[in-house]
Amino acid sequence: MSATLLAGISRTTEPQAMLRRFLALDAVVTGVNGLAYVAASGPLGRLLGVESALLLELGVFLTVFAAGVGSLASRRQPPRLPVTFLIDANLLWAVLSVAALTLWFEPTTAGAVWIPMQAIAVAGFAALQWSALRATTTA
Numbered sequence: 001m002s003a004t005l006l007a008g009i010s011r012t013t014e015p016q017a018m019l020r021r022f023l024a025l026d027a028v029v030t031g032v033n034g035l036a037y038v039a040a041s042g043p044l045g046r047l048l049g050v051e052s053a054l055l056l057e058l059g060v061f062l063t064v065f066a067a068g069v070g071s072l073a074s075r076r077q078p079p080r081l082p083v084t085f086l087i088d089a090n091l092l093w094a095v096l097s098v099a100a101l102t103l104w105f106e107p108t109t110a111g112a113v114w115i116p117m118q119a120i121a122v123a124g125f126a127a128l129q130w131s132a133l134r135a136t137t138t139a
Contacts, residue, residue, distance in 0.1 A: 015135035016077055022132050023073035023083070026090070026125045027066045033118070034062025048111035065089075083133050090126035094119040 037044060037059025045052035069086060072078045097119035101107065107115060 027070035031066030
């Protein structure tokens with residue numbers, strides 16, 4: 001994700017709009033990722049060195065999770081508690097991704113690159129959302 005894209009998304013004087021935009025971006029990226037895991041769990045599993053059944057289950061989970069995030073993004077003022085839960089879930093996902101990489105998975109080279117990259121992206125979403133949520137309470 002480029003800095004220019006993030007600057008364009010966050011450019012607003014209304015903190016709620018910034019929060020909704022970061023939530024919407026998270027929903028889109030998570031949803032696309034989940035749908036890819038569902039639609040191509042076999043080939044992606046072989047590419048990443050992750051069991052295709054696990055990738056399919058993760059894909060279903062991510063697709064449902066993305067729908068929930070999208071629902072939050074569609075609200076004029078996303079409620080603080082569910083957004084906080086989302087931020088915590090994103091951080092947990094990032095930590096578990098790294099833990100799985102080091103403790104359980106035997107990834108291919110592509111998997112050893114992809115898993116930490118997606119963990120960084122998810123942690124980045126959490127940071128952006130936390131920052132925007134804080135701005136909504138100080139505005």
